[in-house]
Amino acid sequence: MLVGALDIGGTKTIAGLIDGQGRIVAQRRFATDTHDLYAHLHACAAALRALMRDNGSAERLGVTMPGMVDEARGVLLNAAFAGWRDVDVRAALAQQTGLAHIRVENDVNACALAEQRLGHGRRYRHFIWMTVSTGVGGAVVADGRLLRGAWHCAGEVGHIKVEYAQPERCPCGGFGCLEAQGSGSAITRMTREAAATQPAFAARLAEAGLPQDGIGCAMLARAGDAAALAVYHRAAVYLGRGIAACVNVLNPQAVVLGGGVTGAFDLLYPELLKTVEMSIIGELRGVEIMKTALGYEAALLGAAALAKPPPAEA
Amino acid sequence: MLVGALDIGGTKTIAGLIDGQGRIVAQRRFATDTHDLYAHLHACAAALRALMRDNGSAERLGVTMPGMVDEARGVLLNAAFAGWRDVDVRAALAQQTGLAHIRVENDVNACALAEQRLGHGRRYRHFIWMTVSTGVGGAVVADGRLLRGAWHCAGEVGHIKVEYAQPERCPCGGFGCLEAQGSGSAITRMTREAAATQPAFAARLAEAGLPQDGIGCAMLARAGDAAALAVYHRAAVYLGRGIAACVNVLNPQAVVLGGGVTGAFDLLYPELLKTVEMSIIGELRGVEIMKTALGYEAALLGAAALAKPPPAEA
Numbered sequence: 126m127l128v129g130a131l132d133i134g135g136t137k138t139i140a141g142l143i144d145g146q147g148r149i150v151a152q153r154r155f156a157t158d159t160h161d162l163y164a165h166l167h168a169c170a171a172a173l174r175a176l177m178r179d180n181g182s183a184e185r186l187g188v189t190m191p192g193m194v195d196e197a198r199g200v201l202l203n204a205a206f207a208g209w210r211d212v213d214v215r216a217a218l219a220q221q222t223g224l225a226h227i228r229v230e231n232d233v234n235a236c237a238l239a240e241q242r243l244g245h246g247r248r249y250r251h252f253i254w255m256t257v258s259t260g261v262g263g264a265v266v267a268d269g270r271l272l273r274g275a276w277h278c279a280g281e282v283g284h285i286k287v288e289y290a291q292p293e294r295c296p297c298g299g300f301g302c303l304e305a306q307g308s309g310s311a312i313t314r315m316t317r318e319a320a321a322t323q324p325a326f327a328a329r330l331a332e333a334g335l336p337q338d339g340i341g342c343a344m345l346a347r348a349g350d351a352a353a354l355a356v357y358h359r360a361a362v363y364l365g366r367g368i369a370a371c372v373n374v375l376n377p378q379a380v381v382l383g384g385g386v387t388g389a390f391d392l393l394y395p396e397l398l399k400t401v402e403m404s405i406i407g408e409l410r411g412v413e414i415m416k417t418a419l420g421y422e423a424a425l426l427g428a429a430a431l432a433k434p435p436p437a438e439a
Numbered sequence: 440m441l442v443g444a445l446d447i448g449g450t451k452t453i454a455g456l457i458d459g460q461g462r463i464v465a466q467r468r469f470a471t472d473t474h475d476l477y478a479h480l481h482a483c484a485a486a487l488r489a490l491m492r493d494n495g496s497a498e499r500l501g502v503t504m505p506g507m508v509d510e511a512r513g514v515l516l517n518a519a520f521a522g523w524r525d526v527d528v529r530a531a532l533a534q535q536t537g538l539a540h541i542r543v544e545n546d547v548n549a550c551a552l553a554e555q556r557l558g559h560g561r562r563y564r565h566f567i568w569m570t571v572s573t574g575v576g577g578a579v580v581a582d583g584r585l586l587r588g589a590w591h592c593a594g595e596v597g598h599i600k601v602e603y604a605q606p607e608r609c610p611c612g613g614f615g616c617l618e619a620q621g622s623g624s625a626i627t628r629m630t631r632e633a634a635a636t637q638p639a640f641a642a643r644l645a646e647a648g649l650p651q652d653g654i655g656c657a658m659l660a661r662a663g664d665a666a667a668l669a670v671y672h673r674a675a676v677y678l679g680r681g682i683a684a685c686v687n688v689l690n691p692q693a694v695v696l697g698g699g700v701t702g703a704f705d706l707l708y709p710e711l712l713k714t715v716e717m718s719i720i721g722e723l724r725g726v727e728i729m730k731t732a733l734g735y736e737a738a739l740l741g742a743a744a745l746a747k748p749p750p751a752e753a
Contacts, residue, residue, distance in 0.1 A: 265688065276725070277690075284687045284719065284720045285684045289602065373599050374684070374688055375588055376593040404600055409590070
């Protein structure tokens, strides 16, 4: 039996059909229309209908959204970057797809659920998921259950403070947040700062035809460039500080990292682990830190996992 | 029906009998024998038998311990300060009291359970308990359930880092932990430092006949002394930083503070609240921060609450 999955991101959307083994049978990708969410949901429904016409029908649909979701009601409460507020996503999609069983979830929570059911999370009852990308998001699985918090906001690990002395401003308005210090955009900012203050580093990037961003910096770092390594070293310390705070509070078995920055997991891991171990109490040092077992489609797989709750939660 | 309660602390122990309304009917206090836990459990059992002889018998007993507890087995795993390890507290007390229903719990967790059943926690499904005393401990209630973590260590909020630039050494071996920066012992250390560097402050303490510790400092702070207020201000910033990290990760409705330092809650609250609100994302700002509704006997009441699980957990 196929299930439908929609991963609605800030810039792109993926509609897919997933089979019982968690394999993506078919998918369509298209830009997210941030100006008009209702029009976009209409386009999503059309994409799903087309996929079902060509590949077979589904009865259930899971949807992930880049914002705060009241999953019990299927309502998107708030996605500040797009100005979306209080949209009954479940009702809109039910009307337009005819599907009766629709679950809507925050995209980071969905990644954690996908990891739990299909990835490393199968081995852990207690783990933290972190998406390290342009920003930093997180989700907490404790005793096998996703923690949602009082107002659907648990897991805001990106706003744990990791720098007090010389903090950077965060898009949230605060200072020194993990998102401002250790995210993909922070790595790009540090790369540009290093290029501005160290002309030889800028010249090495230019010679190699590499951009002044996290990817360019990673390429030089892998070739042993000290300035490039220093950028990743600093990001790893900040990520380690944020992770350590979570580990001290939650005592998880593992921390699983996803998102684009995990393409440089090898560059981050040694310093990150060292920082975490220095920053947690001894009893917690068995915690494992690893890269997601799922790929780029983690959120889409998460959407499908939502649509098919396991027997215990059904 | 009376229930028995034992609050075994690092320096003193309270044995008590608690009635169905959560009132302490009778209690005995005595020093904790840290050299020999088995001998101490023997003394605890004798105290309980004496209390029951005078006040009526109990069938159930709750016990709190200052260390890591495997509550499912009733075993104290580790209390580093006393060198206690792997002691089957439940079996020892069952043998010596004849009581069949004994539950053993970490003392900070027990305070959170007492707050949940008898205090502010009755209004909240999601809250964080923090004991701010010589050290700083914590416990997390999420969705009405106490989080234990993978190895019985969830809630180690005292070891969240709150100072990176000029960190103090913590008893855990780390640097910059909340316990090292914002606990009762940190307040006493800052009071002594202020007295050493500001002779006028030392003179004011001496004139008023006040000790160079947190209590002396609080007395001067309440009289408006700027140096004394600065000490509490600094502790409040550190407490606020630690609390904010927890709030970002857990999205609780409330944070409830207990422990001796909450005697100075009025001095800490304004700066603490300001720091928390600056350090969490906007969606979380409804979180309330308050002093425990329970008094000095919070852990003893917690022990009794353990002994009488509510119907849902029974």
